[in-house]
Amino acid sequence: MGPLAFVLLFLTATASASLRSHDSPATGVTFTDYMSYEEVVAYLRELQLRYPRLVRVGSMGRSVQGRDLVFARVSRGSAKHRDVMLVDALTHARAWITLPAVLYFLQQLVERHQENAALLQSLDFVVVPVLNPDGYEYSRDKERLWRKNRARTYNESCIGVDLNRNYDFHWADFLTSSEPPTFLTASNDSCANTYAGPHAASEPETQSYQRFIRELNVKGRLKMFVNLSAPRQGISFPWGYSSAAPNVSDFSELSAIGKAASDAAVKAGAQPYRVQNLAANYVATGVVTDWARGVAGVDKSFLMELPSGGSDDLLGFDVPVSQILPISRQVFEAFKVFAECAKGKPSQ
Secondary structure, three states: HHHHEEEEEEEEEEEHHHOOOOOOOOOOOOOOOOOOOOHHHHHHHHHHHHHHOEEEEEEEEEOOOEEEEEEEEEEOOOHHOOEEEEEEEEOOOOOOOOOOOOOOOOOHHHHHOOOHHHHOOOOOEEEOOOOOOOHHHHHOOOOOOOOOOOOOOOOOOEEEEHHHHHHOOOOOOHHHHOOOOOOOOOOOOOOOOOOOOOOOOOOHHHHHHHHHHHOOOHOOOHHHEEEEOOOOOOOOOOOOOOOOOOOOOOOHHHHHHHHHHHHHHHHHHOOOOEEEEEHHHHHOOOOHHHHHHHOOOOOOOOEEEEOOEOHHOOEEEEOOOHHHHHHHHHHHHHHHHHHHHOOOOOOO
């Protein structure tokens, strides 16, 4: 079953026929505040209604609490035969700034598709805006610094699994590693922010995303993957599971791509991004960027951590709404470089 088989029946034939104008912009997105999960889903529906030949909206599965794990695919051709760039946001519930960044990218691809026609000429784009909808809504309503999903654990007083320590690649290494643990190292303590779960890919969100990535990469068509996080501003690539792991064979190429993406963001007003393999920043096992490369076979697999902001009490996650649009514009410029590099090295 290909990824387009997950397309949701959001639309009726009557509604689709009545809203086919490509002239009026969609109104359901904002970059002056942080949108809720429900608002995001409504915006994706609106895009598909207004641009039915360009946008397909679907669900790759459901969260612990039953929310759809929605995605939008932007394509100008036959999706079965085109290469793909995949970007995502909100693996960690508290990294709010990642959401508007990917929504801005989606908006530019769709609502300004004529201006960005070169991007869509030979590449499809898949945007997953909320990988952890349960955790995100909980962070909005209850606990701003919530990180994990909302799964029940062996300890009834401690909820949640860190989805980006739950992927099925070097998942259990933290149990036997000789490397000193840090506050970002995966944990088998269900009360820890980095609790890796009872076993690899234990969570429905992880299972769905692993399956989805594999399907996107049929015949090696997933050419670029960028997982957004925050707030340790940097661009990283495999490996993250051990500081002793050998460098990937294309280390120099991935470094050059990361540097080019950073340079593009800097030209748009950002501070330079630190570019390195993930373990040089911090060791983390069971992460999606490692899994995508090591298991799914996606060579160009990146983690892009966005800038911090707000009060120290909120650990840099509370980026002011005044910074949403500037950061989103910077990320858009970086994403254009990632897209350019999807099939090769950055242009000189």
